[in-house]
Amino acid sequence: MKLIASDFDGTLNRGGISERDRAAIAKWRAEGNIFCIVTGRGGEFPEHVVRDLGLELDFIICSSGAMIFNGKPELLEVYHAPEEVVALLEEEARTHGALRYGKASCEIDIDGFCQFSTLMKDDEAARIYAEAVNFKFPQVSAFQNGRCVDIVRRGVSKATGIARVAELCGIGKEDAFAIGDSYNDLPMIEAYGGYAIAGSAIAERVGKVCADIAELCEIARG
Numbered sequence: 001m002k003l004i005a006s007d008f009d010g011t012l013n014r015g016g017i018s019e020r021d022r023a024a025i026a027k028w029r030a031e032g033n034i035f036c037i038v039t040g041r042g043g044e045f046p047e048h049v050v051r052d053l054g055l056e057l058d059f060i061i062c063s064s065g066a067m068i069f070n071g072k073p074e075l076l077e078v079y080h081a082p083e084e085v086v087a088l089l090e091e092e093a094r095t096h097g098a099l100r101y102g103k104a105s106c107e108i109d110i111d112g113f114c115q116f117s118t119l120m121k122d123d124e125a126a127r128i129y130a131e132a133v134n135f136k137f138p139q140v141s142a143f144q145n146g147r148c149v150d151i152v153r154r155g156v157s158k159a160t161g162i163a164r165v166a167e168l169c170g171i172g173k174e175d176a177f178a179i180g181d182s183y184n185d186l187p188m189i190e191a192y193g194g195y196a197i198a199g200s201a202i203a204e205r206v207g208k209v210c211a212d213i214a215e216l217c218e219i220a221r222g
Helices: 019-030 045-052 083-095 123-136 158-169 181-193 213-221
Strands: 003-007 032-038 059-062 067-070 076-080 100-103 116-119 140-145 148-153 174-178 196-198
Touching: 003 045, 003 158, 003 213, 019 032, 019 076, 019 213, 032 158, 045 059, 059 158, 067 083, 067 158, 083 100, 123 140, 123 148, 140 181, 158 174, 174 181, 174 213, 181 196
Parallel strands: 003 032, 003 174, 032 059, 174 196
Antiparallel strands: 059 067, 067 076, 100 116, 116 148, 140 148
């Protein structure tokens, strides 16, 4: 059994999900392997995947690793950040000229937040803001995603979400593969010897690229 973990926006979803990738995912799972989406989208996203997109998956990791759902989708685990840091993040966002900021949808009642999301004016502003948050606030980690910055509990990331899914399935690190297209995907790509989507912002840095999910499925089969 092997695991493929794919980012959603810009990776699996590029103006829609191709029929080629849909067929590849179905075949991958029919062979007894695990497929999961790993995204910065919030707790409302799994229902959209199942109901609106009609995707059959094994796991959906949301809020940059803070929420793990099975394919039904049912929430299995959540890793929330402390509520008291929200006001500090809001002030930091205003200081850096954020266009929009706030707690992302979590869909459950918790004492804290799953993810705090910020939209900056450009990629450089997002990079600077993420660096400032990571330096000033030890309670959280900030990940740049283009003009956006996703902030979660310190120690949580897309990579830790994949690690937990692999643990639940009894899959070793050598049999797990990650693919993405942006800076917030780098932790999982680096942790799992992963791939970047060809032509993406991180393709040159990652080195290993795939045209689509279907190509990664073929590579992962060995």
